[in-house]
Amino acid sequence: MIIFDHVTITYPESIQPVLRDVSITIPEGELVLVVGRTGSGKTTLLRAINGLVPHFTGGTMTGRVKIDGRATSTHAPRDLADLVGVVPQDPMSGFVTDTVEDELAYGMECLGLAPEVMRRRVEETLDLLGLVHVRSAPLRSLSGGQRQRVAIGAALTSHPKILVLDEPTSALDPGAAEDMLAVLHRLVHDLGVTVVMSEHRLERVVQYADLIVIVPGNGEQLQVGTPSDAMRVAPIAPPVVELGRLAGWHPLPLTVRDARRAAGPLRDLLVGHTPHLRPISTGARELVSLQSASVSYGSVRALCDVSMTLNSGEVVALMGRNGAGKSTLLQALVGIGPAPSGTVRVINKDPRGISSRNLLASVGLVPQEPADLLEATSVAEECRAADRDANVDAGTTRALLALMAPEIDDRMHPRDLSEGQRLLLVLCLVLAARPPLLLLDEPTRGLDYPTKARLARILSDLADAGHCIVLATHDVELVAEVADRVVILAEGEIVADGPTSDVVLSSPMFAPQVAKILSPQVWLTVDQVATALDSRDPIGAAG
Amino acid sequence: MLGSLRPASSFREAGGVGSPRLLHPGAWWAWAIGCAVAASRTSNPLLLMLLVVASSVVVHCRRPDAPWSGSFRLFLRMGLAIIIVRVVLQVAFVAGQGNTVLMPMPGIVLPTWLAGIRLGGDITAEAMLTALYDGMRLAAIIICLGAANALASPSRLLKSVPAALYELGVSVVIALTFVPQLAADIERVQAARRLRGRPARGIRALAGAAMPVLEGALERSIALAAAMDSRGYGRSGHVPLSHRRAISTALLIGLVAVCLGTFGLLSAGIASWLSLTTVVLGSVTGIGAAWVAGRRQIRTSYRPDPWHMAEWCVLASGILAAGVFVACDMVGVTLSTATYPPEWPTLPLIAVAGIVVAASPAWTAPPTPVSRRSAPTPESVPA
Numbered sequence: 001m002i003i004f005d006h007v008t009i010t011y012p013e014s015i016q017p018v019l020r021d022v023s024i025t026i027p028e029g030e031l032v033l034v035v036g037r038t039g040s041g042k043t044t045l046l047r048a049i050n051g052l053v054p055h056f057t058g059g060t061m062t063g064r065v066k067i068d069g070r071a072t073s074t075h076a077p078r079d080l081a082d083l084v085g086v087v088p089q090d091p092m093s094g095f096v097t098d099t100v101e102d103e104l105a106y107g108m109e110c111l112g113l114a115p116e117v118m119r120r121r122v123e124e125t126l127d128l129l130g131l132v133h134v135r136s137a138p139l140r141s142l143s144g145g146q147r148q149r150v151a152i153g154a155a156l157t158s159h160p161k162i163l164v165l166d167e168p169t170s171a172l173d174p175g176a177a178e179d180m181l182a183v184l185h186r187l188v189h190d191l192g193v194t195v196v197m198s199e200h201r202l203e204r205v206v207q208y209a210d211l212i213v214i215v216p217g218n219g220e221q222l223q224v225g226t227p228s229d230a231m232r233v234a235p236i237a238p239p240v241v242e243l244g245r246l247a248g249w250h251p252l253p254l255t256v257r258d259a260r261r262a263a264g265p266l267r268d269l270l271v272g273h274t275p276h277l278r279p280i281s282t283g284a285r286e287l288v289s290l291q292s293a294s295v296s297y298g299s300v301r302a303l304c305d306v307s308m309t310l311n312s313g314e315v316v317a318l319m320g321r322n323g324a325g326k327s328t329l330l331q332a333l334v335g336i337g338p339a340p341s342g343t344v345r346v347i348n349k350d351p352r353g354i355s356s357r358n359l360l361a362s363v364g365l366v367p368q369e370p371a372d373l374l375e376a377t378s379v380a381e382e383c384r385a386a387d388r389d390a391n392v393d394a395g396t397t398r399a400l401l402a403l404m405a406p407e408i409d410d411r412m413h414p415r416d417l418s419e420g421q422r423l424l425l426v427l428c429l430v431l432a433a434r435p436p437l438l439l440l441d442e443p444t445r446g447l448d449y450p451t452k453a454r455l456a457r458i459l460s461d462l463a464d465a466g467h468c469i470v471l472a473t474h475d476v477e478l479v480a481e482v483a484d485r486v487v488i489l490a491e492g493e494i495v496a497d498g499p500t501s502d503v504v505l506s507s508p509m510f511a512p513q514v515a516k517i518l519s520p521q522v523w524l525t526v527d528q529v530a531t532a533l534d535s536r537d538p539i540g541a542a543g
Numbered sequence: 544m545l546g547s548l549r550p551a552s553s554f555r556e557a558g559g560v561g562s563p564r565l566l567h568p569g570a571w572w573a574w575a576i577g578c579a580v581a582a583s584r585t586s587n588p589l590l591l592m593l594l595v596v597a598s599s600v601v602v603h604c605r606r607p608d609a610p611w612s613g614s615f616r617l618f619l620r621m622g623l624a625i626i627i628v629r630v631v632l633q634v635a636f637v638a639g640q641g642n643t644v645l646m647p648m649p650g651i652v653l654p655t656w657l658a659g660i661r662l663g664g665d666i667t668a669e670a671m672l673t674a675l676y677d678g679m680r681l682a683a684i685i686i687c688l689g690a691a692n693a694l695a696s697p698s699r700l701l702k703s704v705p706a707a708l709y710e711l712g713v714s715v716v717i718a719l720t721f722v723p724q725l726a727a728d729i730e731r732v733q734a735a736r737r738l739r740g741r742p743a744r745g746i747r748a749l750a751g752a753a754m755p756v757l758e759g760a761l762e763r764s765i766a767l768a769a770a771m772d773s774r775g776y777g778r779s780g781h782v783p784l785s786h787r788r789a790i791s792t793a794l795l796i797g798l799v800a801v802c803l804g805t806f807g808l809l810s811a812g813i814a815s816w817l818s819l820t821t822v823v824l825g826s827v828t829g830i831g832a833a834w835v836a837g838r839r840q841i842r843t844s845y846r847p848d849p850w851h852m853a854e855w856c857v858l859a860s861g862i863l864a865a866g867v868f869v870a871c872d873m874v875g876v877t878l879s880t881a882t883y884p885p886e887w888p889t890l891p892l893i894a895v896a897g898i899v900v901a902a903s904p905a906w907t908a909p910p911t912p913v914s915r916r917s918a919p920t921p922e923s924v925p926a
Contacts, residue, residue: 056769081775093763094770098609098698105845110775112841119846136912138609158775336734360740371759372735375751389740415758429739 001162001194002026002049007063009044009053018044020219021063026196026211028161031188033209033227034198035236037448039418040217042198043089046164049196050084051077068161082111085155089166089446091147092139100142100150101126101135107158118157125153129183144322145176152183156193163187165197169204170445173321173474174509177204184208200448203238203477203513206231207255228252236449239477239513242526246533259517266529267518273535275501275528278460278484284311287437287468288333293342294492295328302328303340304492310470312436315463317483317500318472319510325492326472327368330439333470334365346437360390363437364430368445370423371415373430379417380410382429390433397432404428404458420451427458437468444475456481480504480512480524500524563912565607568695569703570854574601575691577861578901581868582683585878586676589888591683593895595622597902598690604905606693608913618689622682629678633670636662641669641883672882702844709842713776717767721760728756778841790836797829856907860900867897 004024010017018041026032034042047053051072054061065072068083085107088094097103104125108118126132129149134142139150148168155163168184169177185208187193199205206212212230214223223230231241231252240259244252247266253259288310295303302325310316318326331337332344335351344351347362354362367373376382383397390396401408405424408417414425423443431438444452452475459469459482473479479486479500486503488496488510496503501522504510514523523529575598582594599615606612650664697716704712732752742748771777800821807818871878871894880888 050773052769052773056772077769077772078775078778081773081778084773086770086773088766088770090766093766096767096771096774096776098696102702102845107774109843109845110778112778112843115843115845115847118843122845154774331734334738336737356737356742357740359737365738367735367738369731369735372732372755373739375754386739433740 001028001068002196003064003066004048005064005066007048007061007065009041009048009059009061011057011059017219019048019215020221022222023063024213024222024224026194028194029188029192030194030210031184031208032194032196032211032213033202033205034196034213034215035200035202035230035234036198036215037217037236038200038420038446038451040215041219042215043166045213045215045222046166046196046198047086048072049162049164050080050086051075052086078110081107081160082158083160084162084164085158085160087148087151087155087163087165087168089170091151094151095139095147095154098138099135100131100137100139103139103150103154104157107154111158113158121157121159125157128156128186129153130179143176144171145173145179148172148176148180149183152180156187160193162194162196165195167198167200167446169199169201171322171442174204174476175321177201177474181205181208200446201238201475201477202236202449203240206238206241227254239526240517243514243517243529246526246530256513256516259513263517267521270518270521270523270529270532273532275523276531278315278463284313286310287312287347289343289345291343293332293340293344295325295332295338295340297338302492303332305342306492306494308487308494308497310437310468312466312468313463314485315459315469315471315483316485316487317479318470318487318489319474319476319479320489320495324489326489327441328492329489330365330441330470330472333437333439334359334363357389360430360433360435362435363439364433364435365439366423366426366430366441366443368441370426373426374414374422377413378410379408379412379414379425382414382425386429386432392432397428400431401425401428404454419446420448420455423447424451424455424458431462436466437470438462439470439472441472442474443471444473444478452478476504476510476512477525479510480515481527486510563910565699565848565911566605566695566857566908567703567848567850567854568700569848570850570857571695572691572700574857574861574901574904575687575694577863577865578687578690579684580865581897581901582680582687584868584872585894586680587878587880587888587890587894588676588679589890590878590894590898591676591679593898594683594901595686597898598687600902601905601908602690602693605908605911607695607911609696612693612696615689615693618686618692621689622686625682625685626675626678629681630671630674633674634666641667643668643885645671668885669882672885676880676882699848703848709840713771717764721764724763725756725760728759732756732759787836790832793828793832794836797825797827797832800825801829853907853909857904860903860907864897864901867893867900871897 002025004022007019007022008017009019022045034045036042044053047057048061048065049067049072051065053059055072055076061073067080070080070083072080095103096106101122104122105118108121113121126135129152131146131149131153134146139147142150148171152163152165152168163184165184168180172180181204184195184197188195197205206227209227212225212227212234214230214234216223216235223233228251231237231254237245240253240256244259244262247262249259249262253262286309288308290309291307292305293303293307294301294305306329318329320326328337332340333346333351335354339352346354349362351359351363374382376385379401380398383401384394386397387394398410401424404427405421408421408425414422417425427440443455447455456478459471463469463482463484471478471483483500485498486496486500487494488503488507496506501524504512504524505515505519505522508516511519512524514525514529518529523532578594578598582591585591599619602615606615644665645668646666648663648665651662653662701709701712701716729752732755733748735755736742736748736751741751804818804820804822804825807821808815868878871891876891876893877889878891878894880886
């Protein structure tokens with residue numbers, strides 16, 4: 001179905017090819033997962049399938065990509081539109097029309113299908129993806145999960161044989177992500193569609209894949225294999241695989257269910273041990289206090305009667321589905337967005353009353369789109385500007401950046417950094433003034449495991465140094481790793497608030513994989529298990 | 544040209560007033576253009592105000608529940624701004640004509656080598672009124688078009704655009720949707736400035752926001768273009784290049800001819816038979832070229848908006864309103880209000896009748912369907 005024949009792709013103005021001599025064949029009806037670090041060329045590989053690379057991006061391609069017999073060198077993306085459906089990473093960016101129904105029909109209109117056929121397929125697709133009740137809704141009013149499903153539906157109505165998705169679950173909460181993957185699973189099984197997708201959160205998708213393509217980056221050879229083979233050697237792996245590697249299970253389990261079957265002996269080994277938790281610093285002081293705070297956007301209530309306090313040295317995770325009010329809460333703490341009713345106090349001050357110049361001395365927020373904060377044309381310039389803004393000695397920010405991301409070059413343009421590097425740069429810019437309260441909105445979107453691990457370490461260190469950190473996130477594994485306390489929001493109200501292990505273990509949706517495997521014992525991360533095994537008996541871990 | 548023109552067997556069955564549905568956008572735009580033409584023929588402040596009221600009533604009664612329908616308020620504000628700017632310009636540059644001095648002001652006449660422009664001068668009632676009426680006329684035209692924008696978004700109109708003009712239409716619509724997006728981006732980036740500890744207001748803040756906003760807009764347009772291409776936008780049957788060029792040229796000539804002719808018709812100085820001939824010839828050329836080009840397109844349309852009795856009613860009310868005003872002008876019923884010397888505006892009954900007709904879509908158009916956005920979604924069911 002998809003044949004890459006000695007394909008080498010080089011972008012203009014770069015010497016190194018992104019992909020070098022790639023030869024892979026993907027048969028019909030497979031669900032293929034493309035994994036690799038940020039910036040390794042996954043997106044290039046995906047976009048080469050329908051000819052967007054190089055027709056749209058420029059650059060040179062040698063070798064040949066053949067899709068169901070059509071070569072992309074002679075067929076433009078529009079001439080492959082009946083064969084390949086593409087779902088971009090941010091669904092909103094690919095929407096052409098205003099409403100759900102029109103969007104679903106757009107591709108068919110371009111292909112010139114008969115009106116009766118279009119009508120029937122739109123109805124079928126609305127049913128298949130559960131979008132009937134929003135069929136005439138404006139696209140802007142949809143939730144993240146609904147948008148993602150509309151984007152998939154819009155690609156599906158043309159009945160393509162191949163569906164290409166770029167990180168389809170990155171912006172979704174765990175529940176919406178599972179729904180979306182169930183839909184893909186059904187497409188592969190019932191309709192025989194070939195699905196090629198990239199994804200960083202392997203814990204969500206690896207069990208659905210038939211084939212895994214590992215893109216190592218730097219133009220190195222691609223590795224293709226079945227999930228269990230690929231996971232044995234892959235540099236990045238979901239927690240279930242990490243635990244399997246640690247415990248030496250064979251065959252390596254990919255699902256929680258398989259792992260639970262193998263986990264009996266490990267559970268026995270761990271009896272009598274308790275997870276090592278980050279000690280809560282003594283002498284914590286109260287940094288944030290909310291008393292029946294409410295925020296409304298017009299007639300929509302985003303936060304209702306929220307009361308809580310946050311203390312220094314704490315890492316708090318805000319969870320909840322898309323649109324639950326997480327971002328609104330963070331914005332209220334820095335004094336942007338609509339004015340809240342009730343009391344909001346950050347270090348005994350109303351954040352709306354703090355002037356911009358003094359804001360960073362009390363609270364810093366890394367927003368969902370970190371790039372919004374970047375204005376300068378080089379990393380060095382951004383750092384100097386941050387020093388001036390924060391009124392600290394010249395070089396403070398640069399030194400911080402060198403500590404967190406030593407590989408970032410001073411001369412680079414901030415827009416050319418990878419997603420993860422950009423996040424770390426913005427984190428440094430915000431941290432320059434050492435705000436006691438640090439807020440992060442969806443920090444792990446688009447981050448690979450190594451970058452995420454680095455971020456987790458940085459956050460723990462900051463908390464040890466007395467910062468209070470609040471993360472709004474969908475990433476249960478990150479929460480398990482760094483958070484001391486979890487607050488779950490639903491419809492703008494707090495529905496759960498307590499220590500991480502208490503809150504996440506009581507919910508199947510928010511429980512990390514390790515907890516699911518080892519329940520009823522309360523282990524959250526592979527690291528905790530490894531530490532416990534080490535302390536117990538070095539030989540025991542190997543057995 | 545305007546979707547499928549199917550004869551309707553009966554008013555009720557055709558979805559007249561009874562069943563809620565969205566009216567064909569072409570009908571709304573034709574109605575609005577009719578109202579705008581009517582506004583362009585008069586400088587009577589009472590009639591202009593009545594026209595604005597009529598279009599506001601129609602918008603209020605028949606506005607769909609969609610994000611773009613809030614734009615009417617923006618157009619009202621824009622109208623007000625136009626009037627103010629027009630009056631201020633009058634005071635600054637061409638005050639001083641007429642005898643009724645409201646406020647004596649010093650003025651200078653620039654030397655002839657600077658075009659002899661006159662700055663300042665006594666503020667007279669005559670000059671102010673001329674400026675006010677002029678500004679009101681322009682504001683009324685803008686507000687009428689704003690009404691169409693609120694009643695039927697430009698992208699809905701796009702669905703009914705003839706195939707040959709489709710690609711041109713897409714670029715216009717995308718440009719239009721970028722404006723609200725840009726406003727949202729500026730707001731977001733200004734909020735982001737606060738997060739870096741910089742003042743969010745002021746000239747420097749705006750300059751600082753420009754870079755990320757423009758970069759974002761550029762990235763988004765590239766992403767949109769890629770998405771459209773991947774979904775088959777621009778696929779077409781094989782047409783030789785020379786053929787395509789000939790069609791485009793004919794279309795362009797037709798459009799220019801129609802514009803020139805319309806300008807001639809609306810302005811009093813040019814012989815009307817000449818303008819009319821130009822409009823007719825231009826339309827024939829344009830429609831012919833569009834028809835030829837449309838036959839080469841493979842594009843089809845999903846659920847084209849139907850054209851029933853209600854559409855005819857709305858269209859007719861627009862044409863009638865425009866017709867009444869144009870006819871009044873021709874037979875000598877005065878629609879302008881004299882300002883030298885100033886006199887009280889009159890209220891010609893025939894023109895008022897025309898305006899009542901212009902407001903009739905508030906009843907003759909079908910009610911808009913109620914949005915189902917508040918229906919429960921899977922996302923709102925607790926996990």
